[in-house]
Amino acid sequence: MSAPPIVNVSGLRVSFWARRGEVKAVDDVSLQVKKGEIMGLAGESGCGKSTTGLAIMRLIKPPGEIKDGRIVFDGNIDVLSLGDEELRSFRWRKVSMVFQGAMNSLNPVMTVGSQIAEAISAHESAREEDMEERVAKLLEQVGMDASRAKDYPHEFSGGMRQRAVIAMALALNPELLIADEPTTALDVVVQRQILDLMIDMQRRLNLSMIFITHDLVALSEFSDKVSIMYAGRIAEVAPTSDLYGSPLHPYTQGLLESLQGIATPGKKLWSIPGAPPDLAAIPKGCRFRPRCRYAFDRCAAEEPELLPVKDGRSVACHLVNK
Amino acid sequence: MLSVNDLCVHFPVSRGLNPFAKRKSVKAVDGVSFHVAREETIALVGESGSGKTTTGRVIARLTDLTRGSVEFEGADIMKLGGAGLKGYRKRVQMIFQDPYESLNPRASIVDQVGLPLVVFGIAKNRHQKEDIVSSLLDKVGLVHSEVLFKYPHQLSGGERQRVSIARAIATNPELVVADEPVSMLDVSVRAGVLNLMQDLARSYHLSYLFISHDLAVAKYMGIRLAVMYLGKIFELGLTADIMSKPLHPYTKMLLEATPKIGPKSVGGLRARGEIPSSIDIPPGCRFHPRCPYATDVCKSKIPPLRDLAETHSVACHWAEKFA
Numbered sequence: 001m002s003a004p005p006i007v008n009v010s011g012l013r014v015s016f017w018a019r020r021g022e023v024k025a026v027d028d029v030s031l032q033v034k035k036g037e038i039m040g041l042a043g044e045s046g047c048g049k050s051t052t053g054l055a056i057m058r059l060i061k062p063p064g065e066i067k068d069g070r071i072v073f074d075g076n077i078d079v080l081s082l083g084d085e086e087l088r089s090f091r092w093r094k095v096s097m098v099f100q101g102a103m104n105s106l107n108p109v110m111t112v113g114s115q116i117a118e119a120i121s122a123h124e125s126a127r128e129e130d131m132e133e134r135v136a137k138l139l140e141q142v143g144m145d146a147s148r149a150k151d152y153p154h155e156f157s158g159g160m161r162q163r164a165v166i167a168m169a170l171a172l173n174p175e176l177l178i179a180d181e182p183t184t185a186l187d188v189v190v191q192r193q194i195l196d197l198m199i200d201m202q203r204r205l206n207l208s209m210i211f212i213t214h215d216l217v218a219l220s221e222f223s224d225k226v227s228i229m230y231a232g233r234i235a236e237v238a239p240t241s242d243l244y245g246s247p248l249h250p251y252t253q254g255l256l257e258s259l260q261g262i263a264t265p266g267k268k269l270w271s272i273p274g275a276p277p278d279l280a281a282i283p284k285g286c287r288f289r290p291r292c293r294y295a296f297d298r299c300a301a302e303e304p305e306l307l308p309v310k311d312g313r314s315v316a317c318h319l320v321n322k
Numbered sequence: 323m324l325s326v327n328d329l330c331v332h333f334p335v336s337r338g339l340n341p342f343a344k345r346k347s348v349k350a351v352d353g354v355s356f357h358v359a360r361e362e363t364i365a366l367v368g369e370s371g372s373g374k375t376t377t378g379r380v381i382a383r384l385t386d387l388t389r390g391s392v393e394f395e396g397a398d399i400m401k402l403g404g405a406g407l408k409g410y411r412k413r414v415q416m417i418f419q420d421p422y423e424s425l426n427p428r429a430s431i432v433d434q435v436g437l438p439l440v441v442f443g444i445a446k447n448r449h450q451k452e453d454i455v456s457s458l459l460d461k462v463g464l465v466h467s468e469v470l471f472k473y474p475h476q477l478s479g480g481e482r483q484r485v486s487i488a489r490a491i492a493t494n495p496e497l498v499v500a501d502e503p504v505s506m507l508d509v510s511v512r513a514g515v516l517n518l519m520q521d522l523a524r525s526y527h528l529s530y531l532f533i534s535h536d537l538a539v540a541k542y543m544g545i546r547l548a549v550m551y552l553g554k555i556f557e558l559g560l561t562a563d564i565m566s567k568p569l570h571p572y573t574k575m576l577l578e579a580t581p582k583i584g585p586k587s588v589g590g591l592r593a594r595g596e597i598p599s600s601i602d603i604p605p606g607c608r609f610h611p612r613c614p615y616a617t618d619v620c621k622s623k624i625p626p627l628r629d630l631a632e633t634h635s636v637a638c639h640w641a642e643k644f645a
Contacts, residue, residue, distance in 0.1 A: 044508035044509065187369035187370055187596075189593045189596070192578075192581075214509070215581065216583075220583045220585075258509060258512070261513065262516075262538050262539065265561070268520075269514075269516055269517050270513065272510040272514075275511060
């Protein structure tokens, strides 16, 4: 018997109620993350990748609603049925999150050290004397000088603020870290430093990680497995080398083709025609069909299910699952 | 066609309440020289704060310069006024980064794209304007019957950027300054816009000044490349040469840091530090605090941009060592 996955999501549906109707941001998503594994969750804006992350943290607020599905943490915690008190001890201690643009959401009138201390005391009763030492340790862990705990966010550079946010996320030794576009707003060189840091921390602490990003190239460097999302659903899941070596879903193929094509100047780039569908009016059948170069009649009639193909790979495409 | 000579753009910083404080300034661009030939694409790359956007804005005459000059076909663009400036604006157009903000939310597509046609007297009446706009929209890959009377909020990001491109080419310009035109677009849409820009370059005989923070995109678009750091050009040359054999340590660090498909290889130049503020620029070579090869000379003497080969210049005291 192998260990249960650190998180097992099945049949998750999340909708937002907007004036124009129900926006199905996440529409029947299932995924598993094994212990100590980095799973990349990739896709374009509006594909539901961040919403999936927020749902695992139970952070969906009205007008959003988790409509259906099950989220099981570590084989024994049913996340969707946790009460308020249980949620407090679940969040940050079991699962924590580095939010997109989090470096700009630090409180400008509090020192960075006291913000980290606040995160700790919100979840457990720690003694004041120990706190300073804990904060110092956390900062050193992310490659910062402990003396900087007394500085305010405006005294930090973007990269340093992002490090502080990561320190905060790791403050209570979570088992799973959900990182939502942690490097998107950073310049290339700083982005490299933060990526290196996160991977280093993941290995040292044996963290499990869901890495949400639109950057398929960065993901190829360090993830164990990648799930590609499109319009609220998972199109393809595969071990990283398989996904980049032989993508099976036409959407993944298109994305990778345009990424690889860019390496050869002068050559015309393959681009996927059209744009993702409106999530309030998802087309019948396969939601990628209007943009797919291989679409045939079955694609218009029937929504393809995410089915296993071979060795840890699953694809939602009629062409593959004939 | 365009030549930029020792361009400096400094923005004064407020002294606040202290009347004795020294007047400081943000040196956004600090001595930049390059030229753009007809029907050539040159890519300007660098991190935020490198001065690439400001350089583009001066060329589009949207920002004033502090020192230096910009000449378009031998004429100093800063001396242009009235009819001369209007003529220049017709020949040099700009595409902005954010297609959500660069279009007027309250004007229909036909009016947005048609405005330059009216301003420059290309379209004489409403009917003619609609005709020309329709053909422009078709050229940028939109279906004119679908978008002509729509408003920006009814279009997707990619479609909006195509509208901005249609507006930029409406006056039949010779040079287009494109400031990060695809950085806000998703991968699947980005490729289409890059293709379009290349097609237009050929059919309209355009030159592009293509500004980007993304080396992969710059490599795809630009025949020549200028790498900027803190208001200076560090390396200038043919894109293929720089990509295969970068001579400046900063270019090396930038290339090393850029993600590539496949498992990450270990080793190489480690990413160090962050770009400092352009108010307090380090003395000597402005990259020296982050440079692993810095020596005493680098701390005191500013390295000029020197020609190492006919088409390759580098601003580093030790460039020969890396060749």
